[in-house]
Amino acid sequence: MTEPRTEVLPKALSIPYDERFSEVAFITGGKVYRLARERLGTVVDVLVKETPFGCSTPVLFMKHGERRFYVLPRHGEREYRVTAPFVNYRANVWALKELGVRRIVAWSGPGALSTDFRIGEFVLPADLLDFTKGRASTYFEDKGFGILRQSPPFCSTLENALGQVMDEMALTPRRDAVYAVNEGPRLETPAEVRMLRVLGADLVGMTLAPEAFLARELEICYHPVAYVTNYAEGVAEIDEERREVWIDEALELLPEITWNFLELLPTTTPACSCEDSMLRYKRRGLIPDDFREWI
Numbered sequence: 001m002t003e004p005r006t007e008v009l010p011k012a013l014s015i016p017y018d019e020r021f022s023e024v025a026f027i028t029g030g031k032v033y034r035l036a037r038e039r040l041g042t043v044v045d046v047l048v049k050e051t052p053f054g055c056s057t058p059v060l061f062m063k064h065g066e067r068r069f070y071v072l073p074r075h076g077e078r079e080y081r082v083t084a085p086f087v088n089y090r091a092n093v094w095a096l097k098e099l100g101v102r103r104i105v106a107w108s109g110p111g112a113l114s115t116d117f118r119i120g121e122f123v124l125p126a127d128l129l130d131f132t133k134g135r136a137s138t139y140f141e142d143k144g145f146g147i148l149r150q151s152p153p154f155c156s157t158l159e160n161a162l163g164q165v166m167d168e169m170a171l172t173p174r175r176d177a178v179y180a181v182n183e184g185p186r187l188e189t190p191a192e193v194r195m196l197r198v199l200g201a202d203l204v205g206m207t208l209a210p211e212a213f214l215a216r217e218l219e220i221c222y223h224p225v226a227y228v229t230n231y232a233e234g235v236a237e238i239d240e241e242r243r244e245v246w247i248d249e250a251l252e253l254l255p256e257i258t259w260n261f262l263e264l265l266p267t268t269t270p271a272c273s274c275e276d277s278m279l280r281y282k283r284r285g286l287i288p289d290d291f292r293e294w295i
């Protein structure tokens with residue numbers, strides 16, 4: 001029997017958080033609330049951050065041994081409450097930036113558009129098709145800037161680190177998959193699934209956009225880790241019990257992936273320019289160094 005943990009309740013904080021707790025955050029998808037609290041490490045603090053874009057989802061301050069990291073459950077802290085179209089992506093990413101985060105790993109449980117993928121299989125997506133509509137997708141609404149390259153859309157440094165960690169765990173994730181982001185919360189129609197396949201998508205989910213694009217606007221490295229949770233409509237029928245088992249087996253590996261990644265990251269050779277994505281605007285004198293003055 002393990003001792004019950006003292007409950008840490010969220011508190012609201014609007015001022016900058018002085019102590020640099022960690023530079024790494026994991027934005028988590030559905031199905032991982034208990035996993036985060038029970039398996040990833042110890043929750044030492046929980047914070048709802050007030051931002052110029054409203055309040056963030058509660059951010060968990062977590063420790064595992066010497067490792068310190070943030071976990072931001074984008075759909076709500078304890079249960080799946082906020083569906084993808086209603087997540088405040090701008091507040092969440094802004095909150096992490098204010099907390100000093102420089103690297104974000106985003107977990108996501110998409111559906112697969114073909115049986116080339118197994119349920120529970122880990123994938124490091126390489127590209128995005130953005131079919132969201134009506135989401136606030138930029139911090140720069142009336143500024144005349146934010147025209148940022150998206151090739152590649154995700155951070156190469158994090159891809160290398162995640163790829164190495166997962167290869168060493170014999171997970172050998174595919175790295176060429178295209179992830180289509182649908183608005184949701186409804187799932188796709190059979191015709192939409194066929195369309196997405198024709199357009200070159202391999203996976204379909206609801207959450208990586210505009211999250212990835214917002215991270216780049218704030219010069220944060222961002223890379224998703226996808227675990228396939230289902231087949232899209234019309235692709236294949238799977239026994240529900242077996243599906244749950246395969247997903248659980250995948251989620252069981254997430255803590256080890258997380259810890260190994262945190263160990264490896266400081267030794268990974270930088271291979272990206274994410275932290276300079278706004279450099280040309282700085283050089284032209286359009287924005288100062290402090291991101292808080294960019295909006």
Ligand SMILES: [Zn+2]
Pocket residue numbers: 155156157158220221222272273274275
């Ligand atoms: Zn990067």
